[in-house]
């Protein structure tokens with residue numbers, strides 16, 4: 175008998191057909207809406223494998239219902255939506271999709287950095303509203319990126335890929351990470367700094383660390399107060415790492431210069447979020463890994479992990495301790 179799997183969103187065809195060869199596939203057949211909780215709670219009880227997105231809270235309450243579940247395969251590198259400890263206690267394997275999205279997410283991080291520094295979105299709106307009357311010396315002037323200091327918080331795969339891009343812009347690259355990375359220091363000339371020194375020295379602070387209880391609200395009032403007045407904060411990791419109320423105040427009061435955000439504490443970000451009222455904020459809808467090629471690769475990798483786990487093998491990117 176084929177194992178049963180549940181997919182929480184419509185995924186690209188190549189990944190789907192691969193799963194259909196070996197499994198009985200049940201799927202929430204929508205691409206643009208997350209699976210309703212009651213549907214997921216019902217389906218989880220009858221399947222051996224789950225392929226899920228970062229939009230699903232795979233917590234204790236759900237796992238209690240997952241009597242037959244053997245493997246959870248997340249289509250994302252971040253897996254803070256999954257209670258891995260609870261899954262491990264129940265003998266369920268959990269896998270994620272690192273590597274395939276590294277360069278794409280680093281591209282978006284750098285795009286957001288450049289756009290925020292040079293006020294690209296604000297300038298485009300200015301032109302379209304017919305406000306461009308003449309060229310003038312200080313019109314829509316921004317911050318230089320070339321030769322500036324960038325501080326990367328979290329030197330994992332994506333952090334390192336951003337550092338490589340920064341080197342191409344002749345930037346001085348500081349990083350803060352749980353462990354020092356001597357090889358990356360040697361290879362790319364990166365400089366380790368404690369968090370406070372990084373915040374004090376950087377013109378651009380990029381958040382690329384995983385979201386864990388330790389990194390929740392890592393950047394709050396005290397940390398923002400250490401940053402330079404001309405500095406730009408970029409967050410393409412998870413919204414909860416930055417305290418949004420503190421960030422709003424810092425931006426509003428000119429304590430820092432601008433922010434580029436691809437992630438929010440609540441997603442989709444409510445339009446009433448005060449950060450969206452600020453012209454020095456560029457806000458994007460969590461599109462870090464959103465290139466066609468990368469999303470197809472992520473779906474295929476997640477499908478493979480599910481198949482590996484269901485065959486009793488160790489998925490290539492297992493995250494259980």
Ligand code: DGY
Pocket residue numbers: 228249250251252253275411462463464
């Ligand atoms: C991830 O993979 O964790 C990103 O946030 C979405 O691609």
